[in-house]
Amino acid sequence: MRYLPHSDAERAEMLGVIGAANIDALFSAVPKSALKSFDLGLPAHSPEFLVEAHMRALAAKNRAGADGPFFVGAGAYRHHVPATVDHLIQRSEWLTAYTPYQPEISQGTLQMLFEFQTQVAKLTGMDVANASLYDGSTGTAEAVLMARRLTRRNKIVLSGGLHPHYRDVVRAYLKDDADLEILSASPEGQGDILDHIDENTAAIVVQTPDFYGHLRNVKTAADAAHAKGALLIVVITEVVSLGVLEAPGALGADIVVAEGQSIGNALNFGGPYLGLMATRKEFIRQMPGRLCGETVDADGQRGFVLTLSTREQHIRREKATSNICTNSGLCALAFSIHMALLGEAGFTRLARLNHAQACKLADALAGVPGVEVLNKSFFNELTIRTAQPAAQLIERLAERGILAGVPVSRLEPTNPDVANLLVLAATELTTDSDISELCVALAEELA
Template sequence: MRYLPLTAADRRAMMDVIGVREVDDLFRDVPAAALNPKIDLPLHKSELEVERILSAMAAKNRAAGAGPFFVGCGAYRHHVPATVDHIIQRSEFLTAYTPYQPEIAQGTLQYLFEFQTQVAALTGMEVANASMYDGSTACAEAVLMAGRVTKRDRVVLSGGLHPHYAAVARTNLDLVGAKVAAVPLDPGGTENLAALIDANTSCVVVQNPDVFGNLRDLSPLAAACREKGALLIAVVTEAVSLGAVRSPGEMGADIVAGEGQSIGNALNFGGPYVGLFATRQKYVRQMPGRLCGQTVDADGKRGFVLTLSTREQHIRRDKATSNICTNSGLCALAFTVHMTLLGEKGLRRVAMLSHEAACKTADALAKVPGVKIETETFFNEFTIRLPTNASEVVNALAAKGVLAGVPGGRLWPHDPSTHDLLVVAATEMTTDQDIAAVARALEEVL
């Protein structure tokens, strides 16, 4: 009991206070398959043996740059200049922690302020926070924020919202007793979300471009939300699209939640990433996370301060807007450095190159017998329908050295109607040779 000083009576007293009978009750929301997974690990190994085992495991991975790569669905392969890594690995950035003492964290606060400025400009919103964990949790926080603003408890999730984002949002909504309107999947991007808004709807959540790649004008939906007193939450999983597509703010969004991985951050086999969050000034006090501001000191010199801190560690728990403990500081810095290097013209150039590569890819795949392009208007990602199971096709193409995209069966495993769908993404990293290779390999497999 040296490291577990609580007695059985101590634990019983705590469980009585929070209303559970057994410790296992604390994990009732965790799927049974994820509890106590069987992991075949030896009791002990030397450091050298551990390095060998882990290296062998890592060698089984296929890096995005190892061949033609068309995987997207919320994580995209873009070029990150060497300057970005060089700057963020400076010790004053790499080892800095959250700015609890703003007066001695001016550098951290300054780049977070610049990050906020960039995100607000990209999204067309009035204010942005100092980053969140990733896009999916940013989406969930946006939904919870909408409930606080409107005092309503019904949420409409678009059928084109990434299923992982929807799942995270549902988990959070379940915990606060909110209701979610059931909206079917929408590969064609033709759903009528305005018709689902009622007097108890707090928000409508729509992704643009959506998980199938569809681009849409959010302006009519924004007007419908305003008319009914609901908020429009726009989700952006491909930040580079904001270099070519009208911003959510221009189209009337009230809250924007997004994933910033595309700018400054490599794929990294799934993380860490950086969440974007922006809103209108009038809702700023309900915004989760933190807000850095600019001011002047007693001598008139510019300085930076932590203007808004609405998390549990800063204020009373019942007044907190979120239990987020910190931001993705280093990833946010990488985002800011890359955006600064690109500038507006650079971002637009990357966006147009990505769009051109996607158009070329779609044209090439459309010529493959049995392939049907499902997405008419897209940025750099689109969906195709295959004459057979897409997961099997993806595995067959992977054996040929081509990572062809994300199969519908992986995103919606319990919906057989999606299992012949394949979501394909292209970026400025996609070459003509890559496009020819995927078209040739697909024709051979089909």
């Protein structure tokens, strides 16, 4: 939305100071197609209650995930978030807290971040975790840059099963880097990424479970990378999977990046989300973001401080490991509260319940004529091939009140081989009746 000074004199003065010929010159960098010159249809000069009524009418056109069967995943998952989480994060001392520059008045925030780091390190099986990043996709790009600094090599190999959005973010970070090698995606499996590792490879990036839901052999990938002096970056979009899968750190991963949205954070129309990053102790000084540590004060009492802050907000730009200037602190708090409520046993039960519902979904889909389940392994997400284009099928199922997943063609629009592929997720909120309703509707539409 444009801000315009009230009078012509004020406009002229402002334009003169910044050296712009006219108001339109301020927006010359914005593509013409992105400029909104039409009326947005909002009521003009209306009382507050009429504006509220208008906005409620607009909101009523949305369909929430809880309004019916919901199988959407592909990097963002619908899980139950206890009411306690929302209640606690809205306390004023949390909701208004910012970067804890002064530890003497920020002990609560610092302790929370310290506990959060401890949880993430334990989940991933790594030595140390930072105090969170923006989200999983930017965290992946930061891990790639970190690997290049550590190895002083340039080549990065992205597995074909890496989420397309994550792949695009890495490409944007590296821009026109000729040493970025992106393997082609395969719904049946990622192919052999190990054949692409050489002496110039800084890191290989493997997602598990991958975009199509397949589980990857992290140990084999780690051994192959290390044999060539490269690092292994493991990406996890569904952090709940760590409740049943062996921690990637125990399997040889060097850097682990995850999207933490599944714990404590609702879908929220796409954000804000939460980037998790953990690594080995020897790599700590090249880890982006910031790190909270435990110490003692002048009286010998336990206290918390920012131990490392290697970002340009704290140090010279040329020495910074990242230009990320925030850490999604409120989302990290929600994650930490939810994890504390679950506990280790509760987190494991949650993961097992997710997998159990996904098994029911896979078995039911296998019995639908015109549907082929492609996964031999999965956690709570899987891919099917349908007898009709998935994007059109999804729209027809949505008209029947079923949000049946994500057509791969939506994320890979230039790849004709994925037109009939559909990625579906099941969580603890997926009921047996949801699965039955989906399969009945699928059978009817495919008939």
